[in-house]
Amino acid sequence: MSHTPGYAIVVHGGAGSPRAYDDGCARAARRAADELAISADALEAAIAAVASMEDDGRFNAGSGAVLCLDGATVELDASIMDTRGRLGAVACVQGVKNPVLLARAVAETPHWLLAGEGASRFAAAIGHPVHTTISEHQRAAHARVVRELAGSVPAMPGIAPEAKAFLRFWNYQTPLDLPAHAACDTVGAVVRGPDGHFAVALSTGGSAPSLLGRVGDTPIIGSGFYAGPAGAVAATGIGEQIVRHLLARTVYGWIEDGMPLAHALERGVGLFDAKVPVGLIAVSRAEAGSFSNQDMPHARIVTP
Structure with missing residues (x-):
């Protein structure tokens, strides 16, 4: 790969999250820059940024992740990828701190994705830190969902028979009620x-x-994330819609073909109905940017 002077970092805090969280993204970007100053390793920098947001407590990740509708369970997904061949992900893992670091550890195994109990056992086997504390922020967010219960409201915009499907296949012991708010x-x-x-x-x-056990786009290569010789792309939004477009790989392909990065991001978001929250961030050899159809906290650091 040819040398590119300087570096570029872009982070986001999720499509639909308030721009008031921009400070958390800026802090994460600085953490990534600090890591680059130490290791000059793009992957370790990206992981440092995400770990910072996992620890923030306000974002739907790590210590701030949303509670499932039982009010007790938290299921976490994470993924990492770089152009040195490192690839790892975890899905539906419970009780761990910084799942992005666990995804990094998976990349050192013969596998690329571990899920559920297997991922939890792997975490225990390598001595990965445990995290089971439920914060007041998480409890408040769950209380908001409960207050907004409205049985006929679709759980995920753009997916047609949500209510009937959830009612038929519901796998909680608690009754099914769908709220207007969906994280x-x-x-x-x-x-x-x-x-x-x-x-x-x-x-x-x-x-x-x-549903318990639900996996979205975050740990699915080509859907929520992709990195190749032409750049790296990350998506956020309704995973059930994002995976249908293999969004990250599709946008990467446009960038690889020479489309200006800003146009590629806008075109990618344009694949979706405006009611479906979707956002993208990306870096290429010469550009870095973000685009979303919702408020999306983000930050960028680019050096010459």
């Missing part, structure tokens, strides 16, 4: 390192409401 925000970071390598890292607490 779908992911946190993510894309980085172009000073050596021209690219990396992406994502983390999410999933969506609320959803």
Whole structure:
């Protein structure tokens, strides 16, 4: 890969999250820049940014992840990828701190994705830190969902027979009621390192409401994330819609073909109905940017 002077970092706090969280994204971007100053490794920088947002407590990731509708369960997804061949992800893992670091550890195994109990056992086997504390922010967010219960409101915009499907396949012991509010925000970071390598890292607490065991786009390569010789792309929004377009890989392909990055991001978001929250961030050899059809906290650091 040819050398690219300087570096680029873009982070986001999730499509649909308030811009008041921009400060958390800015802090995460600075963490990534600090990591680049130490290691010059794009992947470690992207992971540092995402870990910062997992620890923030306000984002739907890590210690701030949304509670499932039982009010007790938290299921976490995370992923990492770079152009040095490192790829790892976890899905539906419970009780761990910084799932993005667990995804990084998976990349050192013969596998690329571990899910559920297997991911939790892997975390225990390697001594990964445990996190089971439910914060007041998480409880308040769950209380908001409960207050907004409105059985006929679709849980996920753009997916047709939501209510009937949820009613038929509901896998909680608690009754089914669908709220007007649905969390779908992911946190993510894309980085172009000073050596021209690219990396992406994502983390999410999933969506609320959803069936237990639900997996969205965050840990699915080509859907929520992709990194290749031409750049790195991260998506956020309704995963059930994002995966149908293989959004991250589709946008990457346009960038690889020479489309200006800003146009590629806007075109990618334009694939979706305006009612479906979707956002994208990306870096290429010469550009860095973000675009969303909703409020999306974000930050960017680009050096010459």
